Amino acid sequence: MDTIRVTVIDREGEAHELEAPTDMNLNMMEVCKMSELPVEGTCGGMAMCASCHVYVESNHELTEKSEDEEDMLDEAFFVNEDTSRLGCQIKITEQLNGLVVKLAPVG
Numbered sequence: 001m002d003t004i005r006v007t008v009i010d011r012e013g014e015a016h017e018l019e020a021p022t023d024m025n026l027n028m029m030e031v032c033k034m035s036e037l038p039v040e041g042t043c044g045g046m047a048m049c050a051s052c053h054v055y056v057e058s059n060h061e062l063t064e065k066s067e068d069e070e071d072m073l074d075e076a077f078f079v080n081e082d083t084s085r086l087g088c089q090i091k092i093t094e095q096l097n098g099l100v101v102k103l104a105p106v107g
Contacts, residue, residue, distance in 0.1 A: 004097035008037055009057065011103050020092045028054065028101060029087035039103065045088035050076035052087035053104035060099050062090060077107030 003019045006028070010016065020031045029052035032039040040051035047068040053076050056062065062085065065073070069089045073079050084104065090096070 004092065004094060004099075006031065006092075006096065006098070007100040008032055008035070008054075009100070009102040010037060011105060020096075022092055022094050024092075026092045027088050028052070028090035028092065028099075031092060032087060032103075037103065039087060041088060043088075047072050047086055047089055050086065051106075053078070054085055054087045054090075054101040055080055055083040055104055056085055056090075056099070057083070057102050058098060058100040060096055062096075065089070076104075078105050 002023050003021050006018050006020050008016045008018060018031060018035050027045060029039055029041045029045055033041055042051045043049040050072050069086050073084055
């Protein structure tokens with residue numbers, strides 16, 4: 001499989017079904033930006049800001065949060081301990097087919 005389907009719920013509650021390539025080493029932040037959704041990704045995906053903060057709404061098993069991601073989420077607004085992730089740290093893989101995320105409010 002070269003693409004998966006993911007759903008991104010924007011800040012107005014509208015769901016966007018997107019195709020995400022699995023063979024380009026992309027992350028969720030990049031997929032959102034490619035689809036012109038309002039995700040900034042100010043640091044370029046280095047887990048040094050929280051402008052790509054999302055809530056994982058589906059029950060997919062994701063990689064553990066890195067120490068850098070944990071530190072950044074500690075400084076972010078509107079964090080949900082169970083579902084908050086940085087979109088730049090969610091690598092697009094075949095296992096994430098059907099993933100649903102919601103864009104977090106901006107602080």
